[in-house]
Structure formats: C-alpha cells, structure tokens
Amino acid sequence: MIPTTAREIRLRSRPAGWPAPENFELCEVPVRQPDEDEVLVRNTHMSVDPYMRGRMSDAKSYVAPFALGEALQGGTVGWVAASRSQIPVGSWVRHDRGWRDYATIATKLAQPIDVNIAPPSAYLGVLGMPGLTAFVGLHDIGGLGPSDVVFISSAAGAVGSIAGQLAKAHGATVIGSAGSDEKVAYLTNELGFDAAFNYKNGRSVDQLRRLAPDGIDLYFDNVGGEQLEAALATLVDHGRIVACGMISQYNETAKAPRNLTAIVRSRLTMRGFIVFDHQARSGDFVREVAPQVKSGRIKFPESIVDGLENAPQAFIDMLRGGKYLGKVIVRLADAEARSPNTSS
Amino acid sequence: MIPTTAREIRLRSRPAGWPAPENFELCEVPVRQPDEDEVLVRNTHMSVDPYMRGRMSDAKSYVAPFALGEALQGGTVGWVAASRSQIPVGSWVRHDRGWRDYATIATKLAQPIDVNIAPPSAYLGVLGMPGLTAFVGLHDIGGLGPSDVVFISSAAGAVGSIAGQLAKAHGATVIGSAGSDEKVAYLTNELGFDAAFNYKNGRSVDQLRRLAPDGIDLYFDNVGGEQLEAALATLVDHGRIVACGMISQYNETAKAPRNLTAIVRSRLTMRGFIVFDHQARSGDFVREVAPQVKSGRIKFPESIVDGLENAPQAFIDMLRGGKYLGKVIVRLADAEARSPNTSS
Structure with a gap:
C-alpha cells in the first residue's frame, strides 16, 4: 500500500x-x-x-x-x-x-x-561511503604498510571503526582514541585494536606517547584539534597524516593545533582528501571488504x-x-x- | 700573520x-x-x-x-x-x-x-644551504610545474628570494609577500616576481586573493601563522604546501592558522622537509643554479x-x-x- x-x-x-x-x-x-x-x-x-x-x-x-x-x-x-x-x-x-x-x-x-x-x-x-573513506584514506592517501603504527581518532565512529579493522587486517599496529571508557573497551575487546585511550581521561599527547613509546607512523585524523596536536607531537620522522575530517572544528571557533612546526621538524606529510573524488576505487574496495564483512571478520x-x-x-x-x-x-x-x- | x-x-x-x-x-x-x-x-x-x-x-x-x-x-x-x-x-x-x-x-x-x-x-x-633549500623545496617537495601559480612568504629573505627566481625560471607565475613596501618593490622590480604584497598593509588573505583571483597552486611556506592561513584560504583544490619553515612560531606562542579544515575541504597536501636530508641533490642543484648565478640571471x-x-x-x-x-x-x-x- x-x-x-x-x-x-x-x-x-x-x-x-x-x-x-x-x-x-x-x-x-x-x-x-x-x-x-x-x-x-x-x-x-x-x-x-x-x-x-x-x-x-x-x-x-x-x-x-x-x-x-x-x-x-x-x-x-x-x-x-x-x-x-x-x-x-x-x-x-x-x-x-x-x-x-x-x-x-x-x-x-x-x-x-x-x-x-x-x-x-x-x-x-561499512560497505558504503564511510567504508570507502577508510579504505581510500589508509591505502591511497596514507600509504599504509604492514609495519606501521597507526593512530586513529574518533576510532569508535563510522569511519574510524572500519579504518582500525582494515589497518589491523593489513598487519599494522593500531591505536584508537574515543570519548568514553565503554568505547575504549569496545575498540580493544571487540574490534581488535592493539590499544585505545579515552581522550577525556587526561592529555591526549601523554596517553598516546605512553601507548606508542616509539612514536606513530600514520595518523588517520577524523577530528583535528587536540587529537591532531597529540599526533603531531608523536609522529616519527617522515610520518604521515591522513586528513579525513576535522569534526572538532566544524561548528566552533577552531582550536588549531599549537605545534604545527612539527610538520617541518619531523618532515611530516599531511594530505587531505574527499571520498567523492575516489569513486573509481569502489570496485577494489568491495572486492576486498565485502567478503570480510560477510564472514564476520570485519564488524560494523x-x-x-x-x-x-x-x-x-x-x-x-x-x-x-x-x-x-x-x-x-x-x-x-x-x-x-x-x-x-x-x-x- | x-x-x-x-x-x-x-x-x-x-x-x-x-x-x-x-x-x-x-x-x-x-x-x-x-x-x-x-x-x-x-x-x-x-x-x-x-x-x-x-x-x-x-x-x-x-x-x-x-x-x-x-x-x-x-x-x-x-x-x-x-x-x-x-x-x-x-x-x-x-x-x-x-x-x-x-x-x-x-x-x-x-x-x-x-x-x-x-x-x-x-x-x-644562493649557492649554499638556502639555495639548496629553495631548489629541493620547489622540485622534490612541491613538484613545481611551469603552469603553477606559486605563493612565497618571506619572499625577500634568503630562501624566498631564490625560490621565487627559480620558480620564475621554471615558467611559473610567482607572488611574494614581505614586510615592507621597499621589499615588495624589490621583488617585482629587481627579482622578476609577477606580483607581491606587504603583509602589513591589510589582511594577507585579502591581498593574496586580489593578486591570485583564480587561486594558488603551490605555497612555499617560510613563516607559518597568518601567511599560512592566507594560503590555506586561497589554494586551489589539490593544491600543495611546501612546509619549509615557520619562523613566525619559533619564538612566540604559536599563532596557528584557524582554517586548517581547508586541508580536507580542498584536498591539500602539506609536506615538511629539512634540507639536511637532501644533500644528495647538491650536484643537480649546482649544475642548474651555478650557471645562472654566474651569468647574473639569478640575483642574490x-x-x-x-x-x-x-x-x-x-x-x-x-x-x-x-x-x-x-x-x-x-x-x-x-x-x-x-x-x-x-x-x-
């Protein structure tokens, strides 16, 4: 009817x-x-x-x-x-x-x-725009390698939760940040993250350094602001930043990171992207991710x-x-x- | 003696x-x-x-x-x-x-x-570290092309003055910023810049947009802060930022750009480098630049x-x-x- x-x-x-x-x-x-x-x-x-x-x-x-x-x-x-x-x-x-x-x-x-x-x-x-965003961001923008230590902000979110699992499936070590202890537990217990922290439980840079004492190689940025600042301080020389989104700055006077000079000092590359430019990768994405979704290996x-x-x-x-x-x-x-x- | x-x-x-x-x-x-x-x-x-x-x-x-x-x-x-x-x-x-x-x-x-x-x-x-910095920054980091519109901050400085001339010699359109009207006149009259502005004469973003109404393709950043903010607002989609230095932030509480979200929205790439990593390019640099210095084509x-x-x-x-x-x-x-x- x-x-x-x-x-x-x-x-x-x-x-x-x-x-x-x-x-x-x-x-x-x-x-x-x-x-x-x-x-x-x-x-x-x-x-x-x-x-x-x-x-x-x-x-x-x-x-x-x-x-x-x-x-x-x-x-x-x-x-x-x-x-x-x-x-x-x-x-x-x-x-x-x-x-x-x-x-x-x-x-x-x-x-x-x-x-x-x-x-x-x-x-x-997982099989739509957020999943393709995670896939393109990690591979095409971030050049993910199996020995990378990857940090993902908003890791319990739509994109972050998939990015973390895709990076793990690729062999990387994955650290996530989220805004509650329940989410942090979910990341490590359910999604297989190697480590995670609650950004409300102390300075992010301190928590991140404790979890990644040798630094991080790749930062998948969904939020900007303080998480970006923590990543800038923790990235190794020649580290990479995938600028996927800066949700912390969409609605308020921007809180820009105060340590952008790290981009020079640590020779970092920060690269922004918009998933709509990368529709041509949809076929590759579905071929790689859909079987893992169907088998239950990737949770959503x-x-x-x-x-x-x-x-x-x-x-x-x-x-x-x-x-x-x-x-x-x-x-x-x-x-x-x-x-x-x-x-x- | x-x-x-x-x-x-x-x-x-x-x-x-x-x-x-x-x-x-x-x-x-x-x-x-x-x-x-x-x-x-x-x-x-x-x-x-x-x-x-x-x-x-x-x-x-x-x-x-x-x-x-x-x-x-x-x-x-x-x-x-x-x-x-x-x-x-x-x-x-x-x-x-x-x-x-x-x-x-x-x-x-x-x-x-x-x-x-x-x-x-x-x-x-010009034939030393600042010259090599300009050369590596433009070519290896920035991927300079002959049709690029290039913006250079601290353009009357040691690196900027060479970067501008090298970019011009490569066919690019070059805009510089500096801190006095005398320097601005020097850039356009003596060094062959296509345009230049005094960042003390009004908001940099307004001046830059007036000089580059179709946007800039490449920003060679020597200072960070307000100049970087102006560039972020003016770069075309897929534009590039060469992060060479952020002298505005070395000695003071950082004035970070408030519009970093442009990196996502405009799909920008920002890449930092340190010239000491690129000594292997010294031979190429001297072969290209020394004859132009000797002939007087490049001023220093x-x-x-x-x-x-x-x-x-x-x-x-x-x-x-x-x-x-x-x-x-x-x-x-x-x-x-x-x-x-x-x-x-």
Whole structure:
C-alpha cells in the first residue's frame, strides 16, 4: 500500500555554529508515482554524516549547499515500491535522496545492493561511503604498510571503526582514541585494536606517547584539534597524516593545533582528501571488504535511531559525539516488512 | 700573520622565547695550529640562519642542540691560512665552524668553493644551504610545474628570494609577500616576481586573493601563522604546501592558522622537509643554479653586518624580520685582503 503523502525533512534555516532542531522542518508532501525510467523507493534507513554540516552552510565547499526550504539529501537505502524501469519492484537499492520516507528518482540514481552479503543498513556504513573513506584514506592517501603504527581518532565512529579493522587486517599496529571508557573497551575487546585511550581521561599527547613509546607512523585524523596536536607531537620522522575530517572544528571557533612546526621538524606529510573524488576505487574496495564483512571478520557497529522525525536530533548528537557508537543510522521503516505485493 | 688568539661566540644561556644579547658571550681563545690532515681557516663570512634558533633550545630536534658554554656553529666560508693537508694555503673553503674568526678543522670538513663563479659569501646563500633549500623545496617537495601559480612568504629573505627566481625560471607565475613596501618593490622590480604584497598593509588573505583571483597552486611556506592561513584560504583544490619553515612560531606562542579544515575541504597536501636530508641533490642543484648565478640571471641579495661581535644582534634581527633584505651575512674579514703569504 503506497500512501498518497509522506514526510520529508527540509532545511528551514542555516545553522550558525552548532545546528539546532529549529534549523529543520518536518513536512508532509505528495508521493509522486514514477514516470518512465523512474522508480519509487520506500526508504528504510538513512545516513547522518558529518559532511552534511558543511552543506548546510552557504560557504564554498566541495558539494553544493543544501537549498533553504527544500528537502535535505544524503545516503539512504530502501526497496523499490513502484517501478517504470528495468529495476523490479521489491529490489533493494541505495541512492542519495535521504531525509524522506519515500523518494521518486531516476533509475540511474538507484544503485542495487546485495542484501545477502550484509543487511541494507551496512551499505550506508561499512560497505558504503564511510567504508570507502577508510579504505581510500589508509591505502591511497596514507600509504599504509604492514609495519606501521597507526593512530586513529574518533576510532569508535563510522569511519574510524572500519579504518582500525582494515589497518589491523593489513598487519599494522593500531591505536584508537574515543570519548568514553565503554568505547575504549569496545575498540580493544571487540574490534581488535592493539590499544585505545579515552581522550577525556587526561592529555591526549601523554596517553598516546605512553601507548606508542616509539612514536606513530600514520595518523588517520577524523577530528583535528587536540587529537591532531597529540599526533603531531608523536609522529616519527617522515610520518604521515591522513586528513579525513576535522569534526572538532566544524561548528566552533577552531582550536588549531599549537605545534604545527612539527610538520617541518619531523618532515611530516599531511594530505587531505574527499571520498567523492575516489569513486573509481569502489570496485577494489568491495572486492576486498565485502567478503570480510560477510564472514564476520570485519564488524560494523551501528547505532539505530527510529523515525524520520528524529533524524535532526540524531544528526546533531552524532556531530557532538559521545552518544553513539559506530555508524549512526536513522531507521525509517522495518526492513523485514516489505509490502506483500513486492515480495515476489 | 696568524694571530695567537682569536674570538669566538659562545652560547651562554638558552633563550626563552626571543633570543637576547645576554644569551651570547664573546670570548678570546688560542688559535690552534693544524695537526696532520687539518687546516686552519681564516673565516671571512658566516651565516645566521633561522634553524639555529632550534639548536639553541634543549628540545628534541633534527640537529643536536648547541652546548652551553661552547662556541656556536653554522655555515661559514674563509681561506686556508695554514695547512697540513692536500688543501693548499690560500684556498677558499666552506665549512660549519662559524661564529668564530679562525677555525682549525679536519680536512674532510672543508669543502672547496669556486670563487670564480660567485663571491665567497654566495656559498652561504644562493649557492649554499638556502639555495639548496629553495631548489629541493620547489622540485622534490612541491613538484613545481611551469603552469603553477606559486605563493612565497618571506619572499625577500634568503630562501624566498631564490625560490621565487627559480620558480620564475621554471615558467611559473610567482607572488611574494614581505614586510615592507621597499621589499615588495624589490621583488617585482629587481627579482622578476609577477606580483607581491606587504603583509602589513591589510589582511594577507585579502591581498593574496586580489593578486591570485583564480587561486594558488603551490605555497612555499617560510613563516607559518597568518601567511599560512592566507594560503590555506586561497589554494586551489589539490593544491600543495611546501612546509619549509615557520619562523613566525619559533619564538612566540604559536599563532596557528584557524582554517586548517581547508586541508580536507580542498584536498591539500602539506609536506615538511629539512634540507639536511637532501644533500644528495647538491650536484643537480649546482649544475642548474651555478650557471645562472654566474651569468647574473639569478640575483642574490645580501645584507652584510660587519664584525663577529655583531653576529648575535644580526641573528636576532634576522629572526625578528623586517630589517634585512636577502641573505644575512656577518663579515668577519675583508675577503680581498688575504694575507700576502697566502696569495700565491
């Protein structure tokens, strides 16, 4: 039963600093049946990701800003509820029209996913953009080698949790930082990190040096700020920094590291990247990672928030950190309850 | 006439923040005649360089700290006044026992220089460590290409003035920043820079964007701080930063750039280096640069300070910037007045 109307979340106003619930608006809109070469997708899970904060601003960025008064966008998965294309009804697809319960999209924007390898939500995390980010960051940007000592910040997050496991699978020694003792325990007990520390339990540079007395070779930076400062002080000569994100600086007056001169003194290389430039690596990524996901060797922690109406708060909480472990997913519908007329 | 005693400058105490004259001490010491396989050099010119500030501290660095109570060291040139080696008396050599009028050193530490290509002092600048720094930074670290728009800070300094001319000779468009209108005029009128600005005449980021409306491809960073911040805001996607030095941060609480997130957003690469790691490139460097120095195509501005007793103040003034143009050289003796018994 396809409803005639459904909900979407719009950007009502651009956040100044931290986003707040009043920047968002939940609206009821007609569900449009597909035209020729389109499908109507019942979205079941949507992603909230740090990069979306950038799109909420009007500033120049690597993707166009979200338009005020229009539905937000982002990675989502769901099943095809109506089709006028070669994709049959009932198929699982991934696309970029998240932040809404139903989406009518061109066939070429719908990417089929194999839910026999992993559940649909995994295609927003370990087998999606965060997983590809970890893979490209470690290999293409960071030049990961099996004898590297790797430090990963936000290590219990969507990207960090995968990066740490991929680095371990490659033979590296992996140290992570996170914001609670529970996350730290999870990293070492469940994800196989060699060591981890809670950045709230003392100065990061002291904790990192204690865990890596001979220094670190590679820093996978998801947060900037104090973690970057600790890494700069601990990297060996000719060490590398993968600048994947600086979530600590997206919403506040930047707390820049005070020891950037280490880049000269220790001959460091710091390299930024955006995963959207590296889609050509998707095939290599899936070939390497999907079997390890299917076998259970790579785990993919998820935090599930139910209901589109809770997506703005989930996004805000994800940005602030601390509340969630792993990939934050907003569940829009029960993935097991596909409509009877689509189960064929 | 070789004197029996001569002067040297010792490190009396380690500077806290900016060095001051009381950190230094001028002492009279015996002149030691050479033993077997040694030469006695009458130093005529010595170098004062930013990296020396690092060696005055006790912190871990890429070169050992200077010892308290002992003579400082650094690049110097002079002529051989007495010899028990295959290097004849009267030869010009470069070595690393500066900060003194006379030096008795092992033959292997004395590197002959050709004063028919350029005057002796040039071997402390354009044909010495600063020149090699510019060459390695542009080519090996920065991957300079002929269509690059290059921004160079401290562009009227020892390294910047050479880097700008080398980049121009390679076909690049070159923009420099400096701390006075006179220096800015010198860069464009004498050294062939395409454009230059005085960072004291308004916000650097505004001035840089005006001169490079389509952005810069390569930033050669000698100073860090506000210039680095301006570059981060102006670099094109996939732009590169050569982290050669951060003189603005050597003596004060660091003023870190507040926009490091540009490294991620613009996919920048920032790479630090130390010229001492790249001595193997000296041959290539001399082959490329020496003919251009001899022909006059590459100019090498120098600021000369007379007398060893003035070396500490020259070093301090060089670090603070603003006073000197080009390479700062302390002249210890008249290069034209070699002792009669050595002129054969």
